[in-house]
Amino acid sequence: MVMARRLRIGIDTGGTFTDVVALDEDGGLTTTKTPSTPADPAEGFADGVAKVLGLAGAEPGDVAALSHGTTVATNRLLEDRVDDLGFITTEGFESVLEIARQSVPDGYGNSYFWVKPPRIVPVHRVRAVGGRLDHTGAELRPFDEESAARAARWFRDQGVLAIGVCFLHSYADPSHELAMREVLRREHPDAVVSLSCEVLREYREYERSVTTLVDAAVKPAMNGYLARIAERVASRLLVMKSNGGVLSAEEVARQPITTVLSGPAAGALGAAFVVSYSGHGSVVTLDGGGTSTDVAVVLDGEPTLTTEGAVGRHPVKIPMIDIVTVGAGGGSVAWRSPEGALKVGPRSAGADPGPRCYGRGGHEVTVTDAHAVLGRIPPHLLGGEVPLDVDAARAGLGALAEDLGLSVERAAAGILEISAWNQANAIRQITVKRGLDVRDYPLVAFGGSGPLLACRLLDVLGLPAAVIPENPGNLSAFGLLTVDVKNDHVRTRVVRDAELDPALLDEVYADLEAEAADALAREGFPDDRRRFARSADLRYYGQAFEVRVAAPAGPPDEALRTEVVRRFHDAHEAQYGYCYRDDPRHPVEWVNLRVSGIGPIERPRLAERPPGGERPRARIGMRTVYFDAWEETAVFGRDQLAPGDTIKGPAVIEEFGSTLPLHPGFTARLDGYGNLVVTR
DSSP states (O other): OOOOOOEEEEEEEOSSEEEEEEEETTSOEEEEEEEOOTTOHHHHHHHHHHHHHHHHTOOGGGEEEEEEEOOHHHHHHHTTOOOSEEEEEETTOTTHHHHOOOOOTTOTTSSOOOOOOOOSSOGGGEEEEOOEEOTTSOEEEOOOHHHHHHHHHHHHHHTOOEEEEEOTTTTTOOHHHHHHHHHHHHHOTTOEEEEHHHHOOSSOHHHHHHHHHHHHHHHHHHHHHHHHHHHHOOSOEEEEOTTSOEEEHHHHHHOGGGGTTHHHHHHHHHHHHHHHTTTOOSEEEEEEOSSOEEEEEEETTEEOEESOEEETTEEEOSOEEOEEEESOSTTEEEEEOTTSOEEEEEEEOTTTTOOGGGTSSOOSOBHHHHHHHTTSSOSEEGGGTEEOOHHHHHHHHHHHHHHHTOOHHHHHHHHHHHHHHHHHHHHHHHTGGGTOOGGGSOEEEESSSGGGGHHHHHHHHOOSOEEEOSSGGGHHHHHTTSOOEEEEEEEEEEEEGGGOOHHHHHHHHHHHHHHHHHHHHHTTOOGGGOEEEEEEEEEETTOSSOEEEEEOSSOOSHHHHHHHHHHHHHHHHHHHSOOOTTOTTSOEEEEEEEEEEEEOOOOOOOOOOOOOOSOOOSEEEEEEEESSSEEEEEEEEGGGOOTTOEEESSEEEEOSSOEEEEOTTOEEEEOTTSOEEEEO
């Protein structure tokens, strides 16, 4: 009798390639890539599943679960496709989107200093409904069902199908918003509705309103995308969330806003998982793709989180891994500014037509073209599946170089230098601006283009080392197989610490854990496989923003309150350089209580490999490569290296999904877990 195989598949859809990893129950990995299909990402998703099943010799029935990192919600926001969106709010607060928040992006020395972000919903598509709660949830005026029905009918008559509802103080009592949904179901049954009490149950009306509207804006596209996947692939689907967990497609369909940083989050988690085996608990991660580069920080094995994120021009106040994105990918276009300076990005040639060397009709010079002309990547990608037209790249670079008055080599090297500095500046934003010394953290470089500039980044930033994981081009897809099911629940309770009753903590945390337990039950986790992680947002009285700290397990009593406050002082001092411990002039204020419901999954197991014995020579050829000058350079096949092998630059180390150009003066050593560790 043949036993059925059980595979878990991770699929990360990028702008150029869709990366796929299949994990067998015995720990075996199969990795591949397939071109993305921007017109319908579900097509590329299905192609990737079919391809990896063929390589693994498996059948569709062998798939236990699919974990997916998607950019559908992200791209919709970045491209500002939020048409046909309506907003229902409390009577008298129709201008909440116009009031917004003050923003000073360019400092006070310029010609303007108060920038209001454009409204996500035009003023004529805002409707107000009578009724009013105070900040405790007490009802000051009852819900006005007549005005609610008028608003619902107006949106129905106008053909507005996506509607966000945000009533004042609904975080304290959601009853008015729930009543509004029932009116919409009756009067406008075709509408897709998002309620702020379900999307973001915490205070700050502007951020809660915009986050709810963003959820409503992406919900039709995300739900349609998930439905098209279900038509093509009949397996259980888990979708990566911005907070570092996965959730079933059915749950994600209710809150698609939670996926806005889906793909980059998986990469940071995959990097944290892989390097933890080598003893690197805290690192900077760099995920280089075709369109952009995403950087994050992992501290003690966990990526740092934030709720102060944004996608495009839209503030999105949900828990997400703290990621900085810069338009510095392989497809980033090199161009000359009106002042005559050479610029790189943020615009990208994308997957179609792509860089000139792809031979698909692209006419603009990109970072990948510069690498190809300098010989730093092979004349083909993906093991020969994608041949490169190096002559076309050289012709384009020649025209740009002539315009700049440079040689082709100097122009290409200049493009790569600018791209490296763009990436370095993103790393500084995520480290130096967060109070971290970048020189304390190794760099984990992955993604198709991530390792290409690793040596230069060590020089620019003074980093101690760069770690290039095995199969770096597929690490985000692998990361999808390392994360737990996770959902976040929050409740605002603003109260000074001296006045905090532990009974309030007990009540709110119990409510949040009950919500989390219900969500995990829907995901199929029994009682003994549910974990709950508490945290709290605190600040000094008078401050406008909070610091989040973990709350210990155990009864929410006086000891817990004291410990959370101590952790807040420590975190504030670490982040800002000072704190007001034992200073009665600056009392502590509690703002939000949070619980994350976690359903653990079985993670892959990485086995340490013995040093190599008899094996084929890793050097697979020679190629003329330009670093500081043209010289014959050894080319190595990474799959032929064994733990302990050391390569000195100049050299090029190639593998299926990526390439590492090892500059002169640098050394790469393969560790026991298959990571290349690059040092100067």
